[in-house]
Amino acid sequence: MKWLARNAFPIGLAAAGFTLAVGYPTGDPDTYWHLASGQWMLDHRAILRTDIFSSTVSGQPYSVGEWLGEIVLTLVFNAGSWAGLAIFRALLVGIAAFFLARLSRRGGAPLVAALLVVVWALVFSKTRWTDRPAIFTFVLFPVVLDLLYQARAGSRRALVAIPPLILLWANLHGGYAVGMALVLAFAFEALVRRRPDAAPLVLTLAASIALSFVDPETFGVAGAAAHALAPPRFISEEAPPDVLEPSGFIFAAFVLGTLGVALLYGGGLLDALLFVPLLWLGLSAQRHLAFFVFASTPFLAAGAARIYRALRPHPAALRPLPPAAAATLAVLLVAGALASAVGAPRDPDEHAYPVGAIAALKTGSGTLLNEYDWGGFLIYRVPERKVFVDGRLFPYFPAVLTEYRDAVELRPDWKDVLAKYDVREALLMPAKPLAVALREDGWKVRAEGSNFVLLTKP
Amino acid sequence: MRTPLVVPIAIGAFFGAISTRLPVGDSDVFWHLVLGRDALQGNIALPEAMSDLSWTALRFPGSSDQWFGQTLLALAFDAGSWRGIVALRALAIALLVGLIVYAAVRERPTRPLGAVLAALPAVALSRFVWTERPELFGVICFALLVVLLRPVRAGDVRAMYWIPPLILVWANLHGSFALGAVLVMLLAIDGAIAHPRLRSIYAAMAIGSLIATLLTPAHLDAWTAPGFHLLHPPRQIQEWSVPDVTTLPGSIFALAVFATLTTALFASARAVRDAVVLLPVLFVSLIATRQMPLYAIAAAPYLAAHGGDAATEIATLLRIRMPALARTVRQPGRAADGVMLAIGAVVLAVAGATGIDVPDLSGYPVAAVPLLRPGPGLLNQYDWGGYLIWAAPKTPVFVDGRLIPFLGSVMDDYTTVVGVHPGWRDVIARRGIKQILVRPTDPVAVRARDLGWPIRASSDTFVLIDVP
Numbered sequence: 001m002k003w004l005a006r007n008a009f010p011i012g013l014a015a016a017g018f019t020l021a022v023g024y025p026t027g028d029p030d031t032y033w034h035l036a037s038g039q040w041m042l043d044h045r046a047i048l049r050t051d052i053f054s055s056t057v058s059g060q061p062y063s064v065g066e067w068l069g070e071i072v073l074t075l076v077f078n079a080g081s082w083a084g085l086a087i088f089r090a091l092l093v094g095i096a097a098f099f100l101a102r103l104s105r106r107g108g109a110p111l112v113a114a115l116l117v118v119v120w121a122l123v124f125s126k127t128r129w130t131d132r133p134a135i136f137t138f139v140l141f142p143v144v145l146d147l148l149y150q151a152r153a154g155s156r157r158a159l160v161a162i163p164p165l166i167l168l169w170a171n172l173h174g175g176y177a178v179g180m181a182l183v184l185a186f187a188f189e190a191l192v193r194r195r196p197d198a199a200p201l202v203l204t205l206a207a208s209i210a211l212s213f214v215d216p217e218t219f220g221v222a223g224a225a226a227h228a229l230a231p232p233r234f235i236s237e238e239a240p241p242d243v244l245e246p247s248g249f250i251f252a253a254f255v256l257g258t259l260g261v262a263l264l265y266g267g268g269l270l271d272a273l274l275f276v277p278l279l280w281l282g283l284s285a286q287r288h289l290a291f292f293v294f295a296s297t298p299f300l301a302a303g304a305a306r307i308y309r310a311l312r313p314h315p316a317a318l319r320p321l322p323p324a325a326a327a328t329l330a331v332l333l334v335a336g337a338l339a340s341a342v343g344a345p346r347d348p349d350e351h352a353y354p355v356g357a358i359a360a361l362k363t364g365s366g367t368l369l370n371e372y373d374w375g376g377f378l379i380y381r382v383p384e385r386k387v388f389v390d391g392r393l394f395p396y397f398p399a400v401l402t403e404y405r406d407a408v409e410l411r412p413d414w415k416d417v418l419a420k421y422d423v424r425e426a427l428l429m430p431a432k433p434l435a436v437a438l439r440e441d442g443w444k445v446r447a448e449g450s451n452f453v454l455l456t457k458p
Numbered sequence: 459m460r461t462p463l464v465v466p467i468a469i470g471a472f473f474g475a476i477s478t479r480l481p482v483g484d485s486d487v488f489w490h491l492v493l494g495r496d497a498l499q500g501n502i503a504l505p506e507a508m509s510d511l512s513w514t515a516l517r518f519p520g521s522s523d524q525w526f527g528q529t530l531l532a533l534a535f536d537a538g539s540w541r542g543i544v545a546l547r548a549l550a551i552a553l554l555v556g557l558i559v560y561a562a563v564r565e566r567p568t569r570p571l572g573a574v575l576a577a578l579p580a581v582a583l584s585r586f587v588w589t590e591r592p593e594l595f596g597v598i599c600f601a602l603l604v605v606l607l608r609p610v611r612a613g614d615v616r617a618m619y620w621i622p623p624l625i626l627v628w629a630n631l632h633g634s635f636a637l638g639a640v641l642v643m644l645l646a647i648d649g650a651i652a653h654p655r656l657r658s659i660y661a662a663m664a665i666g667s668l669i670a671t672l673l674t675p676a677h678l679d680a681w682t683a684p685g686f687h688l689l690h691p692p693r694q695i696q697e698w699s700v701p702d703v704t705t706l707p708g709s710i711f712a713l714a715v716f717a718t719l720t721t722a723l724f725a726s727a728r729a730v731r732d733a734v735v736l737l738p739v740l741f742v743s744l745i746a747t748r749q750m751p752l753y754a755i756a757a758a759p760y761l762a763a764h765g766g767d768a769a770t771e772i773a774t775l776l777r778i779r780m781p782a783l784a785r786t787v788r789q790p791g792r793a794a795d796g797v798m799l800a801i802g803a804v805v806l807a808v809a810g811a812t813g814i815d816v817p818d819l820s821g822y823p824v825a826a827v828p829l830l831r832p833g834p835g836l837l838n839q840y841d842w843g844g845y846l847i848w849a850a851p852k853t854p855v856f857v858d859g860r861l862i863p864f865l866g867s868v869m870d871d872y873t874t875v876v877g878v879h880p881g882w883r884d885v886i887a888r889r890g891i892k893q894i895l896v897r898p899t900d901p902v903a904v905r906a907r908d909l910g911w912p913i914r915a916s917s918d919t920f921v922l923i924d925v926p
Binding site for chain 2: 192193229230231233239240241242243244252255256258259260262263264265266267268269271272275276279280283284409410411412414415430431433435436437440441
């Protein structure tokens, strides 16, 4: 009861996050190949270490750093189909919202100020509510950050939880490198400040590093660093943030807000250690925006509270709810959120995929050249056909991706690429230059829709 | 305390002199020169003038918000051909760098080295606007506004009188005046709160500046181009792309942002009023690559004023010794400023006289020019439009760097043909395109070769195709 009453605000926000997230159908192209990989691993009781889905890099090794994430998602899917995935995603969003709400009050911000900031952080985070292993990073980042703040406030128990979480994270998704960076920042600050928690934090860091190696892809951090330094820009989530788009605008608001609060009230070493690298990461690619937004939430909320107090030195005091009422409210909100799970979508949103080509693809043969964004969908929906490229990216980087782009964008060697792989069919968006050229060259249309055309060599 | 000008003049002259060794031949300079000459003849972006340049944007009223900048370029060219352009650019760069350094040194006149360090990101980033375009003049106006910020904030009425004339000149030089006008509004609000007795002067400054933005040949339309570019930046053009911190300019920009944030976190003095300028300029800079230098320029005085304090605080925390920065024992007087100004002028004059005197045309389809058919019918690469306006005046272009006249159907048709999108041949027929001048790697060039269309000329840079 006490815990419920004390955490009524985070619980309320978690319930809101759950309710918002549960209504979205799956639509991410990568979900499909993650599910296919997970299913293969469950069927074969082995980790999938080489490519089995493509015609271009078949048999070549590829990243296995998300093996556990894929298995978890597949188990959820096998248990509850697409609705199960939506509910699971909503649960994770709810957990993230819970810890984000706790973080928002770490700087001593009153409820109103915290709510003002955290709601925007939550709205912003919608772009990361995907059914991919990346969602585990989305959840574990605020969890680990909150644990570290707890430890900084004197809780040793919070520190004990971190190394096992890093172990889990390292096997769920490659984003665990950011988690270790958080531990490093807190440990460094404690060492510099000669705080009493320096030694435990250093021990936690050492244990986290050691446990992160208990992962089939031992040196994943190096891969993550290389990825961050040279992101493949043609993938939309790897592009730098555009502040004129909704998510980029909210990110910019957090950046400006953080700088504004720093100019007004200053900050500390830990703030600098967190904000500078995470801001660089956020500016480097859209997929990393959430880290800075989440990390700056407590700072901003505290700043908002100070500005409010400066503007209204004697505000009317808000009387907190009695504990019993707060606990009841929390329970009611959770119950309401869980009830919203009834509305979880039963099917994925496939309007962006070439659904109308499936039947023709199943009866076709020969090497298929497909759109990059449709590779995952094809792996799952048309397992009979090998894909040319898909969202796994790394196996195709750089040679096959370059050839793929040369072909679909009609670069001078496009015919050589088609000849090299003996491409017999092409599944493309109708506006692609290659689709136009192949039609002009007499390739036959086997299937066609508003967003796709399946062409076969005459 | 008077701010000595020795250091700003020396550094400005140094970079101005260096710039005379940099290539000249920006893709937009050519059409700016043509419009500048028109302006000198009294035709400021008249429909008739525009119709000579392009065959797709006939009767477009034109954007006349840069007429003064274009006129300066044309005057420089008429005076000394390309050497004149290089000299004007060098002078402008010297002025820009000098203003950036001056704004920083003024904050720390006794520790000029620290101030110069604080100005370095801005100077380095300004390199990416060292172009022979009116944009450079706009950035100078911005740097001048930054210089005027401190006295205006402090309630210096004389400085306030300078603001509306600055905005007037800026509005006629380049579209970036809109940012200056908005900043002046914010400054006026900030000043009126801080100095209630000067409220009417601040109001007059703001209103005067707003009126000044309308005193251009375009009147209210002068706000059209900056407003459009701010909210709908043409991302397909490199300089309007989103800032990328994994590139060199992006990393310098990130450095300026991180330095400001770190300084704000650690400096003991609070800088509430700096937020009035830094925050909106940061947002504008985050919009597009070409606007990144603005933030670095705006942040330089703040970094100079508080960076040392923050660095000392960090060094204390880390228990490391900060190297002591040289402190000037005696401030140089006006005579020293005069001597440095004379030396700087000589350096710039010598550098200008011995610098680049021909444009770098290696990226342009020079060999294709004699083969272009006169009259309408050419579809050209967007980046080459300006050059063709200059080099082949009898062949009007399909598109060029002026962009706004072509937004909508012209750019759509251009993209359709060059990218070989569905209906590309219909567009060729409908528009009456007779020749195509593009890069060899453009899809339309590849497709034209596939289809066996006659190639009039080609090189590593271009391919000129006759449409059968």
